[in-house]
Structures are given as structure tokens and as C-alpha cells.
Amino acid sequence: xxxxxxxxxxxxxxxxxxxxxxxxxxxxxxxxxGKPLDRSDNSNLRWKNMINIALxxxxxxxxxxxxxxxxxxxVGFIIINIEVLEIVxxxxxxxxxxxxxxxxxxxxxxxxxxxxxLLVIVSVTIFWIRRNVVKLKRFWNKEMxxxxxxxxxxxxxxxxxxxxxxxxxxxxDVHFQEMHAGNPISRFIADILPSNPDTLHIIERVTWWLHIxxxxxxxxxxYFSKHLHILLAFPNTYYANLEPKGKFKNNETVKKEVxxxxxxxxxxxxxxxxxxxxxxxxxxxxxxxxxxxxxxxLMNAYTCTECGRCTSVCxxxxxxxxxxxxxxxxxTRDRMEEIGKNIDKNGSFQDDGKQLLNDYITxxxxxxxxxCNACVEECPVNIDPLSIIMEMRQYLVMEQSAAPQELxxxxxxxxxxxxxxxxxxxxxxxxxxxx
Amino acid sequence: MNVPTMAxxxxxxxxxxxLFWVGCAGSFDDRAKKITKAFVKxxxxxxxxxxxxxxxxxxxxxxxxxxxxxxxxxxQAMTNIEIMNAYEVKKIVTACPHCFNTxxxxxxxxxxxxxxxxxxQFLKTLLDEGKMTIEGGSYKxxxxxxxxxxxxxxxxxxxxxxxxxxxKLEVELVEMKRCRINGLCCGAGGAQMFxxxxxxxxxxxxxxxxxxxxxxxxxxxxxxxxxxxxxxxxVKVKEQENEIEVLDIAELIANAEEL
Numbered sequence: 074x075x076x077x078x079x080x081x082x083x084x085x086x087x088x089x090x091x092x093x094x095x096x097x098x099x100x101x102x103x104x105x106x107g108k109p110l111d112r113s114d115n116s117n118l119r120w121k122n123m124i125n126i127a128l129x130x131x132x133x134x135x136x137x138x139x140x141x142x143x144x145x146x147x148v149g150f151i152i153i154n155i156e157v158l159e160i161v162x163x164x165x166x167x168x169x170x171x172x173x174x175x176x177x178x179x180x181x182x183x184x185x186x187x188x189x190x191l192l193v194i195v196s197v198t199i200f201w202i203r204r205n206v207v208k209l210k211r212f213w214n215k216e217m218x219x220x221x222x223x224x225x226x227x228x229x230x231x232x233x234x235x236x237x238x239x240x241x242x243x244x245x246d247v248h249f250q251e252m253h254a255g256n257p258i259s260r261f262i263a264d265i266l267p268s269n270p271d272t273l274h275i276i277e278r279v280t281w282w283l284h285i286x287x288x289x290x291x292x293x294x295x296y297f298s299k300h301l302h303i304l305l306a307f308p309n310t311y312y313a314n315l316e317p318k319g320k321f322k323n324n325e326t327v328k329k330e331v332x333x334x335x336x337x338x339x340x341x342x343x344x345x346x347x348x349x350x351x352x353x354x355x356x357x358x359x360x361x362x363x364x365x366x367x368x369x370x371l372m373n374a375y376t377c378t379e380c381g382r383c384t385s386v387c388x389x390x391x392x393x394x395x396x397x398x399x400x401x402x403x404x405t406r407d408r409m410e411e412i413g414k415n416i417d418k419n420g421s422f423q424d425d426g427k428q429l430l431n432d433y434i435t436x437x438x439x440x441x442x443x444x445c446n447a448c449v450e451e452c453p454v455n456i457d458p459l460s461i462i463m464e465m466r467q468y469l470v471m472e473q474s475a476a477p478q479e480l481x482x483x484x485x486x487x488x489x490x491x492x493x494x495x496x497x498x499x500x501x502x503x504x505x506x507x508x
Numbered sequence: 509m510n511v512p513t514m515a516x517x518x519x520x521x522x523x524x525x526x527l528f529w530v531g532c533a534g535s536f537d538d539r540a541k542k543i544t545k546a547f548v549k550x551x552x553x554x555x556x557x558x559x560x561x562x563x564x565x566x567x568x569x570x571x572x573x574x575x576x577x578x579x580x581x582x583x584q585a586m587t588n589i590e591i592m593n594a595y596e597v598k599k600i601v602t603a604c605p606h607c608f609n610t611x612x613x614x615x616x617x618x619x620x621x622x623x624x625x626x627x628x629q630f631l632k633t634l635l636d637e638g639k640m641t642i643e644g645g646s647y648k649x650x651x652x653x654x655x656x657x658x659x660x661x662x663x664x665x666x667x668x669x670x671x672x673x674x675x676k677l678e679v680e681l682v683e684m685k686r687c688r689i690n691g692l693c694c695g696a697g698g699a700q701m702f703x704x705x706x707x708x709x710x711x712x713x714x715x716x717x718x719x720x721x722x723x724x725x726x727x728x729x730x731x732x733x734x735x736x737x738x739x740x741x742x743v744k745v746k747e748q749e750n751e752i753e754v755l756d757i758a759e760l761i762a763n764a765e766e767l
Contacts (some may be wrong), residue, residue, distance in 0.1 A: 166609045223536070319663025320613035324578040328618065331582040359576065388693040388716075393709030441706040444574050444698030445658040450689050466576030483702040488580050491566030492532040493702055501530070502562040504541040505511045 076454075082164035082285075089289030097297040100375060103413045107368030112312045121310040122455070132453040136382070139203075142196040146232065148192035150303075153186045153239065160285050170249065175340055180255030187243065187258040190236040197236075201229045211381030214390075216400040221379055224298050229290050238284040241266075245276035293331055302378035306454045309376040312369055313455035318446045326356050359467025361430040363408040364422075373456040374406035383448035383458060389441040396441035398448035398458035404433040405461060430465055438475055439465050509545065510552050514595045523558040526630070527592070527622075529602035529611065532567050533733035539740065540733035545588045546762035547603050547627055553767055554640040558601070564591050570610040575699040582618060585610075587703040589620035603627040603758060605659035605732045606697075612664070626660055628670040628731050628757050635676065644678030645764035652679045652760075653725040655716065655739060656691035657732035670731050673757050678725075679766055684719045692716050694738035699733050719741025721752075 112119075125131045130147065134140035173179050204212045204225060212225065243249055243261035243316045246269055263383070266273060295301050302309075333339055357434035360366050363374075384390050390397050408429045416422050430436075442462045449457050469475045476484070483493045491498040519525050527552065551558050555571040569584030592600075600622045602608050612624035625633075634640045654676055660666045667688045674681050686692045695705070695712025705711060717739060720728050728743070730736045733756075740754045755763075 256522045284617060288680075317609075317613055317664050319609040319659050321573060323582065323614060323617045327578045327582050331579065331586055334583070335586055358578065382589070386692075388689070388695060389706070391692075391710075392705075392712050392715055396706075437706055440703070441708075442698050443658070443693045443695060444699050444710065445693035447658075447690075447693065450662050463576065464745070466563045466574075467578055468576075470576035471578060476575060476577075477703050479703040480699055483699065484572050484575060484577050484580050487569065487572050487584060487675040488568045491584070492536060493567060493571050494536060496532075496536045498621060499563050501535045501565055502511070502513070502560065504511055504530075504544055507541070 079165060079167050085286060085289065086161065086164070089292060093293050093296070096218045096293070096404065098411075099413060099417070100296065100301075102416075103409050104368050104371045104375065106364045106409070106412065107366055107371040108364075110367035110369050112369060115315055118315060122313065122315075126453070126455060127306040127310040130453070132455075135451075135453075139380075141393060142199055145189075145192050145196045146200075147303075148194075149189040149236075150232075153189055153193075153236075154288075155182070156186055156239070156286060157285070160281070164285060170246075173249075173252075177254070178327065180252065183243065183249075183255035184257050187240060187256065192241050193260050193354050194233055194236050197229045197232050199399055201226065204229075211385040214381060214384055214397055214399070216403055217379070217381070218399055221299065221403065224300075225379065227294075228300050230382060231287070231294070234283065235287050235291065238280045238287060242277060242280040243285055245271055245280060247272045247277075283402055284331070295373040299377065299379045302376050302454060305372065305376035309372055309454050312372065314369075314457060314460075318449055321460075324467070327358070357468070358471035359469070360461070360464035361468045361472070362428045363405050365429075366405065366461055370405065370457070370461050370464075371409055373461075374409060376454055377406065377456055378454075380453065382451045383456070384455065385446040386451045388445060388447065394438075395435065395439040396438040399432060401438070401458045401461055402456060405429060408433050430468065434465065434467055436475065439469065509546060511548055511562075512559045513564075513646070514597075515560045515562070515564065517559045518595065522594065524556075525557040526593075526599045526601050527597045528558045528560050529568075529600050529604075530560055530565060530609050531602055531604035531607040531733070535565070535610040535631075535735070536647065537733060539736060541595055543603055543733060543736070543758055546756065546767070547567055547758040549762045549767040550631065550634075550640065550758060550765075553765065554626040554634050556634070556639070561591065561595075568607045570606045571699045571702060573610070574697070575702075581614075585615055585618050585620070589615055589618055592620060592622070597622055599623045599625070601625045601627055601630040603731075603733070603756065605657040605663075608735070609659040609663050612680040626664075626666055626669070626731065627665060628673055628750065631758070632669040632672055632762065635673070642761055643764060647727070647760060647764050648678045648728045650677075650679045651682055651724065652677075652727045652729050653684055653723050654683050654687070654718055654731075654757075655694065655720065656687060657730065657735050658691065658693050658697050660731055661691050662689060669727070669740045670757050673761065674729055677760060682723045682725060684723055686719055689704070692719060694732075694735040696734035696738050701737075711742075713738035713742040714745060717746055721746060721748065725752060727760070728752060729757055729760060730754065731757050 130144055133143050162171050163169060203209050240259050240262055243256060243259035245266055249258065250256055250263050266276065267507065295409050357365060379399060381399050387396065387398050414423060415425055439462055444459060446459060449459050486493050490496060530544055533542040566588055567584050568588065569581035573581035600611055605626060606625045608624055611622065635642060654670055654674055656667065671681060692715065693712060694716050728739050730739060736754055736756060743749050743752050743754055
């Protein structure tokens, strides 16, 4: 009978980690539904970017208040989770504070965890005030209604609860408090707790269990939340674009066709080559559904934590247009989730009559983009909404000829007379002799 | 005005040091043509051996590509590349950040490999090499702000060359609250120049002009013909056209030198 807590703990751990692993596999499967894109080059620079941007949070502090608070919560979480190691060992083997033999060092560790925990609570409270009292504009755009808004607050609540549980667990641990070391914060909580040792023991056990259960719950919550960024920020910054931001990729299929057209030795009357089996269906130009996008774009979508910095700097959004780069990422992710669930249910994807284009993202949003790269520059984890917008514009233009009329006129001009306006190419040097 | 073409140069058996890619705006737009001429005057003053493609130049394809038409873009690109490769062009300078970006970044993948410079970078090199000098002249002491073109700034991380040139004019360079990596677009990029904006509550160029007006400049300097148009329009809407001039950096230098 005395092993029941250990067994319960082991079950909790296996279920918690097992369910999370299952969802991570789904996540990886969904990302791999994207089109191939080679980002295996230049691994030194990629590691450097990941360390600077994801681990070092270098882009977060461009907005100092949010940046510094974020670093506190982030450092707090990583460091306090060292404590989880001890909890796991204690839980599995029925020990109590197994690492306390470290003596003074142990007190130092736990003491700094406690200070960090308090700082996390303070930061999270300020975050909550920014969202709900100050009502920072970027948290109130229209894509932030419903679940995204609740999700944002829920994360703050869970973090606060976990920190309070950690501190209360320490405060109610009579033996730990008697050491009079490593309890700079919990000693004050101990003062207000009941003094009956049995009651304290119950509080200690309950908070201990709730703390570890809460951590496992939070781990599993990630997959259903924007909070997934705490994991995906790392691969996302590693695989981010290293080329100049103005460089848009050239479509290889188009390249082959244009080369053929321009080849003077090509026989214009030759029958088009039969598509070989390998080629299969002719490639679709651009993207109309999420799976037409590259795997990097899909990973971007899952990484987005909906902070809205991109949208707050978007010239189109600031001037009241429909476009919001954050919404582009959120809609792409929502569509991928829908596709993933479809596959879970049917074994393989069955046409659901929906697409990313129109059902999620409207042409009006796509045409409002100035391709200025402000959103790409701003993202703290190097998400690239612009490449999704460009892929979808390509589909609209090359598959559907659905550009705005003025753009069709511009493109016809470029094609016919080599300028976006209706001027004759032969007049291109006239400026030389004009006054 | 001495503007040799590549064809004329070739006929004389000469290879210019640099090809000046004029671009569509620089060739046809009345406002942008003034920038083109100002830049040519500086090139001539500095005795730079340059040439233009003239009637052999055609749109880089940039607006078609940003609008999503990869076919028209690649047809334009490959035609231009064929011509430039036939002339064995090595180095290109252009006063349009869109042409600059496209030729520099997107032409290599289609067979066009050149050293491409924005005119502010090129002028900075001339200055550093002592091939030209800049003095303040009529601009001395004026309050000037610089609007970063997206395709020069964020897209290609060229922030210093235009500022270095402006500072040589012995002026007071004031930065807008949104500048360099945080610069706000003028509203023309991504083929927006050629269409009406989508429904909203403000035009982007007005938002940007307000940024500029905040720092109370006498001159708004730009390095892009499209930004120039957008800012000029914005200044007019704000009825400030008598107080504030919108000028390209090439114009500032040419005017200062009374070219």
C-alpha cells in the first residue's frame, strides 16, 4: 500500500508525457504536409541566430518593457523547472527533497527559484494589466476575439497558479522552513499558514501534487495554445530565411517554361512533352490552401504566439485595411489544424470543400500588402507572413487571373511595352533631350 | 546632356565602368526624370564612364512579381539578362530601390550576375575615392529628414550610405520616430503604386507624411522615385508644399553643386 503514491505519480507522468508526445507527433506530421524548402545550408549562422534570437531573446527587447518582463518570465520558467527534476525523483522513489544533501548550495538554488517565482508573478500581473486594463491596441485587434483572447489570459493565470503552488509548497514544508535557508519568499507565506503540523503536512502534499500535475497539464496545454512558441521558437529561428528580405524566390517551373520560350533552337510546333509519371499532375502555381505553402511557413504558423507586433507595424493595418499579418499566421494555423483533424478522422485528407483562400484569408487582405517587410523585421522569432501573402497572390494571378483590374492593366503594360505604364519602349531615352 | 548608350559604346569598342539602370519611373515619370538627370549630371561631373541601355532597357519585372505574376516577371528578367550579358555588363547602378533589389537579388537565379549598387551607395564610393566632393551650398544648415525606402532599407539593409551623403551637405539631419529598420512604408511597394488602396480609414502616404511633419523638416529626402511621388502627394494633401520640398539625394547633391 505504501507504494500507491509512487505508482500514481508514475502513471501521471507517463500519461502526461505520453499525450504530449502524441500531439507533438501530430504537429510534426502537419508541418511536413508543407512543400519542401531547403534550409539545410549555413548551419553555423543558423545556430548563431537561434542562440541570439530564441535563447537570447535579442529581438524581444526592441520593445523594452514587454521585452524585459518577458525575459523574467522566460528565465524564471526555465530555471524554476530545474526544481521539477527533484520533484520527479521524489515522486517516483518516495523520497523528500532528495537534493537537499547539497546543503548551502541547495538553499541557494531554492532561494533563487523563490525570488524568480515572485518576479514571474509580478511580471505576469503586469502582462495581465497590459492586456485587460491598459488594453494595448495590439491585443484588441479583431482577430483577438474569443479563444485567442482567453488563451492569452489563461496562460497568465496558469503561470501565476504554478508559481503560487511552488511557493506554498515550500511554505508549508515544516522541515524546509526549519532550515531557515532558501526560503526568502516562502517564509512570509509560512507566517500566514496555520501552525498545526498535520494541517501543514496536508497543505504541503496537496500543493506538491497540484504543482507537478499543473506542470504536466501546462505541457499538454501547449499544443492547443499559442504558447507553443516556447518550443517552436527554437527550430523557427534556426530555419528562418537568411537571404536579404527583399529577395523573393523565383518559381522553378516558370523558369523552365520561360527558358523554353526564349530558346531560339526550340521548335515552336513541337508537341508538348507528355508528362512523365514522376511529374504527375502539373504543379499548381502559388498557394490556395495551407498545404501549398512551404513547411517553413507552416512551422511559422504554429510558432506564432499572437503578440501582434507584426500587425502593430503593418502600414496597411495601421491605416485601417483588412490585412493583419498576425491574422494571416493564425488563419494558416487554424486551417492546418482543420486539415490535421480531417486526416486523424479519415486516415488521409478528404476534400472538405474548404481552402485557406477565401474560407480563411480573403483577397482583400492579400492585396492590401505593400511587401514592406515591416512584419518580418518585427517578429521576435523571425516569422515571415509576407511569403504566405506572396504565394497566395501568385495563385490569384497565375491560376485565377483574379488580380485587381488596375494591376492587370499594369501587367499587360509590362508585357507589351516594357513599363508599368502605357509608354512606348522606344521613348525610354527621351528624357535625355527634354528640358 | 552626355548620356552614352551601351550600343554606342560597343560601336566604339568601349566598355563603360558602370551601367546606369534608369528604370521605368526614371525614364517616363516627369518627377522621376529630374532625379535621373540630376544623377547623370553628377556622373558627368565626376567623369564616371557610364552608359545606359536606352531603348534596350525594359521593366525589371518587379511590379509584376510583387503582384504575383511570376511569368511576366521572369520573361522581363530573362530578356534583360540576355541583353546585359551580351554587353558583358559587370556593374550596375540604379536610382530605384525596386530595380536595385530585383536585379541584385532575383536576377542571379535566372543567370544575371552583376555587382548592383543603389545610387546612394555609388555616390558614397565616389566620395570616398575622392572622385567627387560635396559641399552644403544652398542647403547648408537646413533641416532635412530622410525617409527610408523599404526595398533599400529593410529589404537590403542599406541605411548608412544615404545618411552619410546627406550629412556631407552640412545640414541638420533629423530622424523621424520611425526610421531605419522601423521605417514606415510610403505605401507604394508591392505593386500598390499601380492600384487604388484597399478600403481603410487613411492613406499610408498620409500616415508617413505625418511622421515627417512631426520633425518639422524643410526638406524630406528620399532615395526612391515611388517614395518621392507618395511623399510629394502627402505634403500636398497637408498643404505644406510651399514650406517643404521632397527631393532625391541625387537632386540634393546636384543642386548643392549647382550642376
